[in-house]
Amino acid sequence: MRTHQETLTVRTHGRGTWDVTGEVARVVAASGVATGLCHVFCRHTSASLMLCENADPDVRRDLEAFMARLVPDGDPLFRHTLEGPDDMPAHVRTVLTSSGLAIPVTDGRPALGTWQGIYLWEHRTAPHARTLVVTVQGEPA
Amino acid sequence: MRTHQETLTVRTHGRGTWDVTGEVARVVAASGVATGLCHVFCRHTSASLMLCENADPDVRRDLEAFMARLVPDGDPLFRHTLEGPDDMPAHVRTVLTSSGLAIPVTDGRPALGTWQGIYLWEHRTAPHARTLVVTVQGEPA
């Protein structure tokens, strides 16, 4: 068994989703692992990761609309407002989704379903550079 | 250390939960791993996994009722409606819960708490065949 680890940087343009499936698959290929697990970790508390339907962009638009209604910017419930009306909602959205995802590796590739894509979800309205740590562990071919 | 991986198929009868604890424990036993981790992954974007109280079925009924209220079928907020009024809610429910779960393995068994069961949560109203990938990594006895 072996461990392979790489760091990726994603530059976001504000709130929205970024497809990182291809970059994660590239790290899995570079690892030489044939059977195992690939873990993706987002080192932030106002951006997160999700597995989402990758065919119709309306699915991600609808998820954004759902979150905007569930956790509205500028909600008077929140006291942590110094960093802007979108900051505390970004923390809540991160906790409701996920900072880390593990995906099985089979035959040297992420064993995603046909419709599953890996997305970084930026929850702040301003652009950010987000760091992902990808760790692949398993048996070589 | 070793890696063991198996694929399971769960045939659902529409929206609801299916207990897969026994099948996951069987894969852990077959792996020969005594100490490590067992990861269960659901290769779909409209069904998910959860760890839930396994004693009173009302707990899962109440979780279903909560989700039905939080993410109602046919919500006019959604644009992705071609696959039916339950499809976009199924994607949202999947993102709010989890596509993957890792459980420690101790003494050759999943180290679940007394009241923890592993459930596949089907979020579509029609029956589906759902694929789970179980990956066990760790030290043999």
Next chain:
Amino acid sequence: MRTHQETLTVRTHGRGTWDVTGEVARVVAASGVATGLCHVFCRHTSASLMLCENADPDVRRDLEAFMARLVPDGDPLFRHTLEGPDDMPAHVRTVLTSSGLAIPVTDGRPALGTWQGIYLWEHRTAPHARTLVVTVQGEPA
């Protein structure tokens, strides 16, 4: 590669968050793993784990307020009420957050972002002893 596993007990004083970052880092150091993954698992269905902003305590106060509004105690929607008005909400909060977290290990330490802390979130109003299982897997230095 190696696997190291330890059990931690956290005594909570009722609903609220407990910072376990230091204890998890101690287990990672004890494991001798330089590069890999550290997994923390909560063996309960009414307490969970989260990664959260560690600088301003108002962030955790606001998360608590958000959850109290989203999943109110004593909600008439719920049938599972025998264990008290906070029990079923505790199960829902656990499913909406996470029973397990994996964090990359780099240079022998959890590779958390600057603002990320690991918190046990007690969802019951009474004090409890909560068991966490920490599993570290990876390559030694």
